[in-house]
Amino acid sequence: MIAGLRLGAVAAAVALAAFGTPAKAAYPEKDITFVIPFSPGGGFDTYVRLIAPFVQKHLPNKVNVVIKNVPGAGGRKGLTEVYRAKPDGYNIVIVNVPGAMVPPLVGQSVQYDLEKITWLARLSFDSYLLTVPSKSPIKTFDEFKKFAASNTVKVPSTGSGSTAHAMTKVFFGVLGIKGQMVTGYKGTKEMTLAVIRGDTPVGILPSESTRKYIEAGDIRALLTTEDPSDYPGVPTAKGIGLADLNGLFIHRLVAAPPGLPDPVRKVLSDAFTKAMADPELQAAAKKANRPFAPLDGAQAEAAVNQQLKLYLRFKDDLKD
């Protein structure tokens, strides 16, 4: 009898040792902080606010997902804060790629490394469009190529060293066109306005926010980086043989600090996958016109690497 008890105690001890401390098995134990490295109100903010309650719903142990806006230095401040946090799964951040990828490529010092960070999921992506104002004489992509052959193509940009700037260089680099940037626009909205006003003959704009201006007849799209095309009649980069431009996207990804243990990564990644499959979230996303395009942690990592490869090809151009 006593021997049996003792044996049981030993077995329990062995079991504890083998399966680790109960604390680790019970992740998550406390609230998870979801950092948005931008001010409230923007696209990244909207996505996090949409999905956070559903991640909370699909996480075990009934912990809360607490949203925290940490704006500053073009999104670098919030990302750095999470990157430096303990890799225990209680700090996650929404990341803009290429936004977070470009600064180190253009020689700015950053305190994070996207190749080491732990990717958890992709929430959505946005493709790019080559656009002209609707009053422009340029009607098709072929006409644009003719225009570009005999003119310096001016295009709006947020500024040297910025994401839009680098993306435009990659875009024109693949096309083999030398563009000239008109800098200093504060964000996509101002760049869209610049295209409609005709400040520059063309512009490269994110598809999602440009859609309504195309539908209203203010802007015409000549080419999209997404295949199949989201716009009837607009050729895709893949379709005209520019495979490199295919998949030049803005990704909205979720990441945790480097060195996150695999079991914790799986819990978080699964919660995001389940949240994005939740019909209730899909209904909310539809209402807000913010579609999700889910990828799990491993797929997200692959998508980041594809972007990085493309940008690295034009690394020397990106610096000026």
Place this chain on the structure above:
Amino acid sequence: MFDGLIHGLSLIVTVQGIIMLVLGVMVGLIFGVIPGLGGTTAIALFIPLTYGMAPQDAMALAGGIMGAVSFGGSITAILLNTPGTAPSAATCFDGYPLAQQGKAGMAIGAAGMASSVGGIFGVAILVAVIPVAKTLVLAFGPAEFFMMALVGLASIAASTGGMVLRGLISAAAGLLMAFVGYDAVSGGDRFTLGFDYLWDGIPLVPTLIGLFAIAEMIKLSIEGGTVVRTKEFGNRIVGVGEGVIAVVRAWPTVLRCSALGTFIGAVPGVGGTVASFLSYSMTMQLSKHPERFGKGEILGVIGPEAANNAKDGGSLIPTLAFGIPGGAEMAVFLGLLVLHGLDPGPMLLIEHEAVMFSLIVALTISCIVATIIGLAITRWLSLITLVDVHILVPAVISVSLVGSYALNGKIEDVVMAAVAGVLGYQMIKYNYPRVTMVIALVLGDLAERSFHQTMQIADNDWSIFVTRPISLLLLLLIVVSLAVPILRYTWARRHPVQAG
């Protein structure tokens, strides 16, 4: 259009609608009063709360906040020289001297009345120009932005309060401060001294809190006593009526500044702070007694206040008609629209006419309700100016520093407010005007950016500034505004009798 208004009104005049509207006004007043917090923060914080609401109730809440926040900011600007929001800073220049003379009631009364009139003016223009809003928004490109910034910078000459050299030195320092941070043209960072914090430039709100609130508290704590400087103040905390009457008498100023505020609000990327500062300098330039400004001239309160509230209606023009935010507050407001499935853009007013008019109605009612609530409590609020410094200074400094922190949650902002506070106090002590510094700080970035853009667009051909009609018009305005004082001076010298 008229049907839309009636329909919008019917959506607001429901139990939930009115509760949300009044809640919005209360939130707006409180967020306005606390330095650092403003309409942008208030709307951002309340976005998640509206998720389960009907769109029109969310619009009632947002309209309530927008209409009330700037008046809230002006109350503390007048009573304590502490602008609750950045656009209210222009109200400090004459509002606070009035409070020091024991006329806080009059200043707040005038501010409230001017806010109401300005707000309603802005909304009226909004409703009137919606059909042509797109053309209006598209008429302003970088060349026009540069000219507008130049109009503002030219007004510095008139804002020096008789101390031309000191005013220019302050303005130059303000321009230098405006150029700190990431430079979009060269792509590098300038004057950041290696601090990541300065990458986004010198933050406006903590700087204003420092220059005005903290500087004033340092001064008060050195001098002792109370805010009110006159002895015969006694128990006479009235004058609200006088302020209201002053607004009615100054109707040309109110209309001019409301129009200017609406117009500047409607131009994306310029913003409310520019609106109130420009209308302050315009009011001063057009006044027969510019020397009275800065010393408690009631017109100096009325002008910026009218512009400040009129800009709300104005900034809704590009936001609603075009999906392009007129300022930071509107950018957050766009997020609210999106959350409720109201995708901002050219189709918004056609697809969701009733909901959009409910917003317009809410904004109008809010301007009036905020003023009534504000005026009702002015009597008690004014007592703050009689509180002894030993109690007042610690309280105001705490609130100011907490407000600086609350804006972005950055401890560096608190340091910035403190540094600006010391600078502001030195400027008071050695008689350097702060208004010219702030105008330059606000406009420097816009001027530089739009100048470079214009040059890049025009291949360095300067004629773009005169071949574009609106740009040419603004240029002529600058020439006139600089020439008139010179001509007046020459005229006065040749006709010494009339000059007396």
